[in-house]
Amino acid sequence: xxxxxxxxxxxxxxxxxxxxxxxxxxxxxxxxxxxxxxxxxxxxxxxxxxxxxxxxxxxxxxxxxxxxxxxxxxxxxxxxxxxxxxxxxxxxxxxxxxxxxxxxxxxxxxxxxxxxxxxxxxxxxxxxxxxxxxxxxxxxxxxxxxxxxxxxxxxxxxxxxxxxxxxxxxxxxxxxxxxxxxxxxxxxxxxxxxxxxxxxxxxxxxxxxxxxxxxxxxxxxxxxxxxxxxxxxxxxxxxxxxxxxxxxxxxxxxxxxxxxxxxxxxxxxxxxxxxxxxx
Amino acid sequence: xxxxxxxxxxxxxxxxxxxxxxxxxxxxxxxxxxxxxxxxxxxxxxxxxxxxxxxxxxxxxxxxxxxxxxxxxxxxxxxxxxxxxxxxxxxxxxxxxxxxxxxxxxxxxxxxxx
Numbered sequence: 001x002x003x004x005x006x007x008x009x010x011x012x013x014x015x016x017x018x019x020x021x022x023x024x025x026x027x028x029x030x031x032x033x034x035x036x037x038x039x040x041x042x043x044x045x046x047x048x049x050x051x052x053x054x055x056x057x058x059x060x061x062x063x064x065x066x067x068x069x070x071x072x073x074x075x076x077x078x079x080x081x082x083x084x085x086x087x088x089x090x091x092x093x094x095x096x097x098x099x100x101x102x103x104x105x106x107x108x109x110x111x112x113x114x115x116x117x118x119x120x121x122x123x124x125x126x127x128x129x130x131x132x133x134x135x136x137x138x139x140x141x142x143x144x145x146x147x148x149x150x151x152x153x154x155x156x157x158x159x160x161x162x163x164x165x166x167x168x169x170x171x172x173x174x175x176x177x178x179x180x181x182x183x184x185x186x187x188x189x190x191x192x193x194x195x196x197x198x199x200x201x202x203x204x205x206x207x208x209x210x211x212x213x214x215x216x217x218x219x220x221x222x223x224x225x226x227x228x229x230x231x232x233x234x235x236x237x238x239x240x241x242x243x244x245x246x247x248x249x250x251x252x253x254x255x256x257x258x259x260x261x262x263x264x265x266x267x268x269x270x271x272x273x274x275x276x277x278x279x
Numbered sequence: 280x281x282x283x284x285x286x287x288x289x290x291x292x293x294x295x296x297x298x299x300x301x302x303x304x305x306x307x308x309x310x311x312x313x314x315x316x317x318x319x320x321x322x323x324x325x326x327x328x329x330x331x332x333x334x335x336x337x338x339x340x341x342x343x344x345x346x347x348x349x350x351x352x353x354x355x356x357x358x359x360x361x362x363x364x365x366x367x368x369x370x371x372x373x374x375x376x377x378x379x380x381x382x383x384x385x386x387x388x389x390x391x392x393x
Contacts, residue, residue: 188376189369190360196335200367204332206319243369243376 024176026166026263033198033264037214041202047268049201050215052276056202057209060277067275072226073151076143077273080152083145088133094149097129106150106157107270108164110259112171119174119255122150123232127250140232140249147228150221154272162217162265178260181253182213187244193235193257208277217258217265219274228273231258237279305388308381315377315385320367324393335367340392352386 037049044055054061084094084102095101109122120128123146127137138146166175183194194213196205201212221228229237232254236246247253306328308315318328320335337343347355355362357372371377377385 188374190374191367191369195365195367199365200335203335205335207332210335243374 024172024179026172026175029175029179030264030266033213036198037201037212041212044212046214047218049212050218050265050268050271051274052211052216052219053209055209055212055215057204060208063277064275070223070273070275072223072228073273073275075226076148076151076221076223076228077155078152079144080148080150080155083149084152088135090133092133094126094129097132098125101156102153103156104160106154106272107160107162110255110262111165112168112174114168114170117170119252119259121232121250121255121258122153123230123250124255126153140230143227143229147221147230150230151228151273154221154270157270158272159269161267161269162262164217164259164262164266166259166263174256174259175263178256178258178263181257182260187239187242189241189243191242193238213261213264215265215268217262218268219271221272222274222276224276225278229276229279231261235261302384303381305384305386305391308377308385309388314381315371317385327392339389344389344392347389349383349386349390352389353382356382356385 034046037044037046041049041056049055051061051064054064087093098105106122109125110119112118113120123138123140126146126149127140130137138149140146166172181193183192183198185192185195196210197213197216200210203210217231220231220234222234223229232249235254235257236249239246247257303311303314308317309323310316310318310329312319317336317339318331318333320333322331322333322338324340344352353372355368356377358370359366359368360370369376371385372379372382
């Protein structure tokens with residue numbers, strides 16, 4: 001059962017050593033993981049890796065290509081647009097809460113907000129707007145409301161390069177916390193996200209290739225059975241499969257993990273609303 | 280798991296569900312996603328279980344298991360991290376994913392592989 005790749009030890013050392021360092025260096029972590037993935041999969045560019053399982057599986061890639069655009073995506077984007085532009089009683093709207101009506105903003109989330117000293121996910125930003133205007137909040141897991149809005153707002157960033165920033169010490173701390181969670185074994189099956197996605201990316205687990213950590217934040221929301229699922233939804237599903245009680249929707253832990261993954265996708269073009277097979 | 284032999288899968292599912300009060304067989308534990316789920320990572324020889332593409336762990340057959348006596352397999356299944364801190368294999372015994380009797384039946388199954 002020895003791991004075929006001894007360099008994984010380096011990744012674990014990296015993970016263990018990083019919290020001890022006085023200041024996390026997200027760029028160094030990203031470069032290290034990019035280099036590992038380049039060594040493991042020399043034929044795949046980082047943007048290729050963003051295709052998830054399909055990056056390693058020609059049959060899955062063919063299926064994904066047949067399902068482009070993903071069934072259900074156009075309807076969800078349309079429904080999301082209606083929710084985004086709907087006028088509240090005070091005449092404002094979700095679109096009015098964001099610069100340029102929300103065009104392109106999705107590529108920069110999650111982001112650290114120094115005013116509230118927290119990471120803010122796109123979902124949180126949307127709900128903050130609703131709260132400000134006295135509107136009922138959306139359930140982060142609900143495909144019909146938050147899922148549709150995400151599908152629309154992410155479509156407004158189609159082709160933009162992911163640009164998540166961790167330039168301040170506080171934001172770097174959040175990245176480091178996301179990294180720590182990503183490399184921490186948890187749950188009954190005693191797996192860390194990294195145990196599979198870093199050490200075994202591209203290998204077949206069940207009937208699907210294990211996606212790379214690089215590009216994981218590019219294609220969401222994913223459409224499965226015609227319904228959108230956000231990156232946070234997907235992370236929580238994975239935690240469930242690991243035999244861990246998933247961190248609650250919208251929790252700091254989930255947002256830290258999303259921030260870490262989004263940072264690893266920096267520079268890659270958003271390709272929202274991609275097809276995935278049914279869960 | 281869609282490529283599983285339908286009969287094999289059905290009988291395994293029944294066994295895993297404890298139908299007729301029977302204990303889950305080693306094969307049932309090997310392929311049940313909620314129990315061993317070994318098949319998600321390991322292939323086995325044709326006829327010994329479902330045909331899968333999984334390759335996270337090594338293909339398991341008599342040759343691969345040469346030298347793996349019961350004690351060694353028992354220790355591995357209890358907690359594979361003792362032998363390899365980086366392993367992806369779950370600690371079936373230590374985390375009580377399988378009970379001791381189930382681990383013995385899994386070992387029976389592994390030792391019967393051609």
